[in-house]
Amino acid sequence: MAKKILVTEDSSTMRALIASAIAAVGDYEIVEAANGFEALRILPREKVDMVLTDINMPDINGLELVSFIRGNANYKDLPLVIISTEGSEKDRLKGLDLGADAYLVKPFAPEELQQLILKFLG
Amino acid sequence: MDSLSSRAIGDFLGEAEEIIENLNNDLIVLDDCAAQGTCDPDLLNRIFRGAHSLKGLAGMFGFDDIASLAHHLENLLDHLRLGKVPLSNGLVQLLTEGFETLSRLVEGKGEDPDFTFDVSAMRQRVEQFLAGGPAAADEPAMDRIDPEILAVLTEFEEHRLRENLKQRQYLFKIKADFDLSSFDQELAALTDLLKKQGEVISTLPLSADLTDRIAFQILFGTDLPEGDLGSLVASEVVVENLLPAPEAPPSSRVMVADSEPASAADKEGVAENSTAAETSARSISRTVRVDIDKLDLLMNVVGELVLAKAAIGQVCEKIKGEGGSELGSELQKATRVLERRLEELQKGVMDVRMVPVAQLFDKMNRIVRKVANERGKRIALQIEGADTELDKLIVEDLSDPLMHIIRNAIDHGIESPEDRRAQGKPEKGEVCLSAAQKGNHVVIEVRDDGRGIDPEKVRRKAVERGLIPETAKLSRDQVYDLLFMPGFSTAETVSDLSGRGVGMDVVKNNIALLSGMIEMESEVGVGTSIAITLPITLAIIKALIIRVCDKTYAIPINSVMETMMVEASQIRTIERKEVIELRESTLPLLWLGDVFQLGTRAGRRERFFVAVVGFAEKKIGIVVDELLGQQDVVIKSLGESLAFVRGIAGAADLGNQKTILVLDVGGLMSETLRGDSSFFA
Numbered sequence: 001m002a003k004k005i006l007v008t009e010d011s012s013t014m015r016a017l018i019a020s021a022i023a024a025v026g027d028y029e030i031v032e033a034a035n036g037f038e039a040l041r042i043l044p045r046e047k048v049d050m051v052l053t054d055i056n057m058p059d060i061n062g063l064e065l066v067s068f069i070r071g072n073a074n075y076k077d078l079p080l081v082i083i084s085t086e087g088s089e090k091d092r093l094k095g096l097d098l099g100a101d102a103y104l105v106k107p108f109a110p111e112e113l114q115q116l117i118l119k120f121l122g
Numbered sequence: 123m124d125s126l127s128s129r130a131i132g133d134f135l136g137e138a139e140e141i142i143e144n145l146n147n148d149l150i151v152l153d154d155c156a157a158q159g160t161c162d163p164d165l166l167n168r169i170f171r172g173a174h175s176l177k178g179l180a181g182m183f184g185f186d187d188i189a190s191l192a193h194h195l196e197n198l199l200d201h202l203r204l205g206k207v208p209l210s211n212g213l214v215q216l217l218t219e220g221f222e223t224l225s226r227l228v229e230g231k232g233e234d235p236d237f238t239f240d241v242s243a244m245r246q247r248v249e250q251f252l253a254g255g256p257a258a259a260d261e262p263a264m265d266r267i268d269p270e271i272l273a274v275l276t277e278f279e280e281h282r283l284r285e286n287l288k289q290r291q292y293l294f295k296i297k298a299d300f301d302l303s304s305f306d307q308e309l310a311a312l313t314d315l316l317k318k319q320g321e322v323i324s325t326l327p328l329s330a331d332l333t334d335r336i337a338f339q340i341l342f343g344t345d346l347p348e349g350d351l352g353s354l355v356a357s358e359v360v361v362e363n364l365l366p367a368p369e370a371p372p373s374s375r376v377m378v379a380d381s382e383p384a385s386a387a388d389k390e391g392v393a394e395n396s397t398a399a400e401t402s403a404r405s406i407s408r409t410v411r412v413d414i415d416k417l418d419l420l421m422n423v424v425g426e427l428v429l430a431k432a433a434i435g436q437v438c439e440k441i442k443g444e445g446g447s448e449l450g451s452e453l454q455k456a457t458r459v460l461e462r463r464l465e466e467l468q469k470g471v472m473d474v475r476m477v478p479v480a481q482l483f484d485k486m487n488r489i490v491r492k493v494a495n496e497r498g499k500r501i502a503l504q505i506e507g508a509d510t511e512l513d514k515l516i517v518e519d520l521s522d523p524l525m526h527i528i529r530n531a532i533d534h535g536i537e538s539p540e541d542r543r544a545q546g547k548p549e550k551g552e553v554c555l556s557a558a559q560k561g562n563h564v565v566i567e568v569r570d571d572g573r574g575i576d577p578e579k580v581r582r583k584a585v586e587r588g589l590i591p592e593t594a595k596l597s598r599d600q601v602y603d604l605l606f607m608p609g610f611s612t613a614e615t616v617s618d619l620s621g622r623g624v625g626m627d628v629v630k631n632n633i634a635l636l637s638g639m640i641e642m643e644s645e646v647g648v649g650t651s652i653a654i655t656l657p658i659t660l661a662i663i664k665a666l667i668i669r670v671c672d673k674t675y676a677i678p679i680n681s682v683m684e685t686m687m688v689e690a691s692q693i694r695t696i697e698r699k700e701v702i703e704l705r706e707s708t709l710p711l712l713w714l715g716d717v718f719q720l721g722t723r724a725g726r727r728e729r730f731f732v733a734v735v736g737f738a739e740k741k742i743g744i745v746v747d748e749l750l751g752q753q754d755v756v757i758k759s760l761g762e763s764l765a766f767v768r769g770i771a772g773a774a775d776l777g778n779q780k781t782i783l784v785l786d787v788g789g790l791m792s793e794t795l796r797g798d799s800s801f802f803a
Binding site for chain 2: 010011012013014016017020036037040041044055056058059060061063064065066067068069070071072084085090091094097098106107108
């Protein structure tokens with residue numbers, strides 16, 4: 001069965017770009033969430049294998065989502081990558097401190113994302 | 123990312139336009155905030171996020187021009203939301219111009235992805251603005267706050283927490299858990315309730331191990347003491363102090379008590395908000411953005427189906443005529459079912475194409491502000507009927523003409539504040555933009571309370587331009603018509619603001635292309651009103667098919683009021699115009715054969731058919747040889763080269779591979795009612 005990747009990102013164009021970059025390296029199922037609330041709803045319902053999340057989102061921020069995932073017994077070991085626009089160094093360090101496995105800065109080359117996917121999901 | 127498809131670029135441009143549109147609306151609110159001196163942090167953060175998203179997206183597509191300018195604006199907004207620069211009208215103006223520049227880039231790339239221009243001047247202005255800003259204010263220390271709380275706050279949220287500390291607000295951790303299936307609505311209801319009393323700084327989902335439920339911890343700053351807050355929220359909601367020893371209350375304020383009527387209204391507001399939150403939360407995931415071309419394609423297929431159905435109907439009649447009445451009736455029944463379903467399908471596709479004119483009006487709001495600023499005029503824009511719906515394509519095509527009309531109104535209509543004061547008018551000019559549905563039409567009106575149009579001035583100018591002879595005597599309507607003539611507008615009247623050098627003639631033609639009609643009313647010193655009447659949709663219409671001199675034409679049925687047979691003896695001539703009596707009024711006649719010069723007038727005939735067409739009070743009778751009946755037709759564009767043929771609005775497909783021309787009723791009417799014979803020469 002194809003592994004599932006949850007992509008939490010409020011821009012639909014960005015979600016499509018991420019999905020097409022991932023599709024190029026293997027058979028993965030992409031589950032899209034347009035905001036943090038949707039991600040919270042999807043997590044218990046779909047058994048996802050990896051999470052990608054933006055930081056700046058309208059409802060809960062990506063850091064809060066990372067903290068939630070890392071603190072929850074069901075999800076704490078999921079590979080977790082923050083994808084966010086270069087900007088606040090503080091936010092980036094916080095993300096890593098909270099337990100994100102990697103931090104990808106937009107704009108990124110598709111290969112950078114692909115390498116991370118292969119690294120965590122093989 | 124070289125391999126990006128044009129579809130991906132299209133997606134980007136669509137989303138970028140949407141972001142900029144939202145930003146512009148938010149900037150208008152921000153401008154008002156700047157004037158009042160207070161601002162909702164959510165609004166600031168939303169605007170910041172818009173610029174932030176644009177930068178990220180543009181970067182992915184290698185659009186460095188957009189990315190770099192968006193980066194500068196984001197930086198400016200970051201300073202603003204973090205309180206490092208104060209909010210001012212100047213700053214909002216700079217932001218507005220910045221986003222307008224971005225909008226031009228996005229628009230240009232829609233035509234050609236390589237489109238660009240130099241944005242360094244704009245970038246520099248942003249940099250200068252930041253360089254001139256005051257140093258960051260002293261921030262209270264955060265060491266009293268639990269580091270675990272700080273760990274999940276973004277820089278902005280930390281700043282908001284600090285602001286709340288600075289203002290000596292009470293700070294609370296509010297914990298509540300909700301059913302997993304409906305938590306977003308319930309959480310939104312709680313958040314909305316709290317927002318009325320203070321600021322929601324962050325919302326953290328808690329990792330507690332609950333099945334089917336999810337808990338949240340809201341960080342809340344308020345001037346309500348703990349007891350009052352506790353009674354405000356539901357009993358299962360836990361309220362805790364964030365700080366070990368809360369600081370003294372900052373101000374005395376009266377909490378709205380439950381028994382007061384205002385509170386009931388408040389509660390209703392909350393209930394409404396919770397349903398609103400439900401819809402908005404849903405819309406994020408339940409809305410799809412569709413390329414209008416795809417809808418056009420769908421519409422065309424529906425159109426073909428409608429025509430195919432008509433063909434089946436004819437076969438059905440034929441079978442019945444040839445004696446197969448049983449088979450014929452069965453087929454007829456089946457066709458009727460098909461017909462009903464087709465109608466539903468057609469209506470469904472139509473509905474999808476319908477958008478409120480609010481989109482368009484918001485855009486105009488911005489233009490009014492911009493032009494007023496540049497012209498040093500003070501203008502209040504009134505908007506009415508923004509929820510009136512029109513076909514998306516019509517709304518798109520209406521944008522340029524409407525922009526032009528509004529710019530004209532501000533440029534030439536509204537006087538300077540000094541002039542207005544001298545005339546005893548309020549300094550602030552008023553422009554009213556309204557939309558209203560009237561049957562199958564939508565009337566969009568731009569009204570100003572400016573200086574009005576002086577017919578004599580217009581006449582003199584037309585003489586100067588050589589458009590009319592010196593001695594010409596013109597009615598008021600004919601004078602207004604001059605304004606719509608090619609060659610009337612010149613560099614002198616069309617400033618750089620009033621469109622891209624297009625005149626009102628282009629506006630009129632654009633409206634005619636949409637099967638619309640434009641009318642003008644004006645009174646010197648009082649103001650001018652321009653009304654555009656448009657069909658609600660263009661794609662499929664019911665038409666009256668008529669014949670003149672062996673040529674077939676279609677008249678859109680929604681402009682046909684009635685048809686009748688007229689005896690030659692009923693026709694009278696008044697002021698060299700042919701008319702008939704119609705229920706105690708006179709109806710001017712238009713001989714279609716003359717209009718299109720189809721040969722000798724069938725004047726020797728004893729009887730004619732007349733199609734009475736018009737909108738509201740204005741009507742004319744179109745004289746034709748034969749009425750062939752009603753039919754659905756699919757409107758096709760005539761193409762650029764034929765777009766300006768007078769009297770013709772477009773072509774229609776009749777189904778049996780016959781194409782006929784559709785009459786421009788609006789155009790024919792205005793010319794007939796004004797008796798301008800030169801029109802047809």
